[in-house]
Amino acid sequence: MSTGPARTAPVGAVTVIPALDGLRAVAATLVILTHAAFLTGFGATGDLVGRLWSRGDFGVGIFFALSGFLLHRGLIAAPSGKVAVGAYALRRAARVLPAYWVTLAAVVVFANPPLRDWLLHVAGLQIYVGDAWISSFNQSWSLATEISFYVALPFVVMALSPLRRRHPAGPLVVMVVAIVGLTLLSVLRSGEVFGVDVITHMWLHARGPQFLIGMLCAEALLLPDHAISRTLHRWGGDTVGCLAVAGGAYLLSTTAITGPLTVAPATGSELLVRSALGTLVAFCLLLPLTHGRPSTYSHALSLPWMRWLGVISYGVFLWHLPVFMAIYDVTGVANFTGGLLPLLAVGLPITLLLSAVSHYWVEVPASRLAGRVLARRRHRQHERTQHEESQGALQS
Numbered sequence: 001m002s003t004g005p006a007r008t009a010p011v012g013a014v015t016v017i018p019a020l021d022g023l024r025a026v027a028a029t030l031v032i033l034t035h036a037a038f039l040t041g042f043g044a045t046g047d048l049v050g051r052l053w054s055r056g057d058f059g060v061g062i063f064f065a066l067s068g069f070l071l072h073r074g075l076i077a078a079p080s081g082k083v084a085v086g087a088y089a090l091r092r093a094a095r096v097l098p099a100y101w102v103t104l105a106a107v108v109v110f111a112n113p114p115l116r117d118w119l120l121h122v123a124g125l126q127i128y129v130g131d132a133w134i135s136s137f138n139q140s141w142s143l144a145t146e147i148s149f150y151v152a153l154p155f156v157v158m159a160l161s162p163l164r165r166r167h168p169a170g171p172l173v174v175m176v177v178a179i180v181g182l183t184l185l186s187v188l189r190s191g192e193v194f195g196v197d198v199i200t201h202m203w204l205h206a207r208g209p210q211f212l213i214g215m216l217c218a219e220a221l222l223l224p225d226h227a228i229s230r231t232l233h234r235w236g237g238d239t240v241g242c243l244a245v246a247g248g249a250y251l252l253s254t255t256a257i258t259g260p261l262t263v264a265p266a267t268g269s270e271l272l273v274r275s276a277l278g279t280l281v282a283f284c285l286l287l288p289l290t291h292g293r294p295s296t297y298s299h300a301l302s303l304p305w306m307r308w309l310g311v312i313s314y315g316v317f318l319w320h321l322p323v324f325m326a327i328y329d330v331t332g333v334a335n336f337t338g339g340l341l342p343l344l345a346v347g348l349p350i351t352l353l354l355s356a357v358s359h360y361w362v363e364v365p366a367s368r369l370a371g372r373v374l375a376r377r378r379h380r381q382h383e384r385t386q387h388e389e390s391q392g393a394l395q396s
Contacts, residue, residue, distance in 0.1 A: 019289045021310030022301025024066060026285070028313035030059030031139065032320050032351075036343055039324055041336035043261055051254035054261035058250060058278045060142045061210040063317075065282040067146060068214025069290060075157045076222060083154045087374050092150045094370035096314070099362045100143060103318040107137045110326065124148075127202045136325035139317065141202050148204040149211050164222075172228045175216045179279070182208040186275035187268035201271055209279040217290045236291030243297060246284035253277040314363065315355030323351045 034056030037043035043054030075083055101122065108118045113134045120126045121134060124144045134140075163170035186206055200206060220229035235242065252258075258274040259266030266274065289298055300306065309316075324347050333339060 017289055018307055019298040019301035020066060020070070021308075022303065022306035023062060023285060023289060023310070024313045025306050025309035026301070027059040027062035027066070028309070028316045030056035030062070031317060032056070032348070034059070035139065035321055035324060036340060036347075038262065039328070039335055040338055040340040040343055042338070042340045044336070048254070051261060052250075055250065055254045055258075058253065058281050061207075061278040061282040062285060063142070064146070064149070064207055064210035065214040065286050067149060068211035068216075069218045069286065070214070071150075071153055072157065072215040073218035073221070075154065076218065083157050085154050087377075088154055089150075090370050090374060091367070094366045095363065096143065096147070096150075098366040099314060099318060099358045100140070102358065102362055103322065104137065104140070107134060107322050110322075110329075111136050127199065136322045139321050141199075143317075145202055145204055145207050149207075152204060168223050169226045169228070171219050172216065172223065172226060175212050175219060176228065179209045179212045179216070182206070182212070183276050183279060184272065186272045201275075206271075206275065209275065210282050213279060213283040214286060217286060220291070232287060233291045236287040236289075237293055239288040239292050239295040239297050242284040242288045242292075246281045249277045249280045249284070253281070312352070312355040312359045315358035316351055318358065319354040320347065320351045323347050323354065 033053045034043070037050060037053035037056070043050045075088070078084070104118065104121055107113075111134060117126070117132050117134055120129055120132045121137065121140060124147045126132045126134075127141050127144045160171040160174065163174070182205060186201065204211075216228075217232065220226070220232045223229050224233070253274065254261065257270065258277060259270030288295065289301070292298070324343060327333075327343060327347055328335060
């Protein structure tokens, strides 16, 4: 066994992994299925298919893992080794807030929630205040959690940078310990009924393991010779094994050990098991794509139509529940009375249309505008630097 320093991969431009778009589409599909199953009462039937649909909330954990991987990889790949917090914040805000606010505006117009509630949603603070939910926009809790991750990430990266310089494997070890520790903290809960008290298991500390597994996968790419990284590569190379573990964990999560499949409160131990299984599912679906070899799995997720669904998945996430609730309002059908297939047959095409409009007319223009603002800022900084250098040359 070599006792020399571990080899560090070069930083710089990051490699595009097309299959991650397809995995994002899978996550969005799971979220749609769980909400459709809940609204129609299909998830309460007690049969296996209903339970599988109801546990589609694990799709949120997949979204979180993808964010952890992509954003952490982008920040640690900066050649300067420094985090441009302002540029990062502008890009993140442009990516998520305009489309979110457009959808929220439509929900507010048609649902007419209390002023306090929609103002909290505007600020992404609805998960920190009791009974602040808008029924047709309940899924936005995860975006509030995501925003808190966006805020925390650059500071985590900056805090880990000195450790990485002194001990290149340090961040890997810290992340593994944090994943275990935060998972154990899942036993802490508000103990109150959903929608009445503050739901602390929606906060960043409770969802942290799912972000951290993505960050761990990204960090391991910097240090491919470390034992943790080699283990990830070995596991990721076994695509069938990873998918089998993910499937088994998902199936286990539909049993009583994870608590109710509805919005009823869960015990601390049930939340612990649910958190661990959700993290495991996300990890096993992501790892073969970041550390594995090309496979039927990665090829399927890289198909053009899967990638397109992944590209518009943010709009799908935002619009599907308002569309479903609008269908109930228009038809006068009561919730929990069946009608799963009609709901999907009508709701999915409308959701996809609105999602495409959101992507091409809101999300892309907003991101391009942010890019132009940052380009102008870099140009001004470059001119200022050149001017200062020329002045210094004249004075010398």
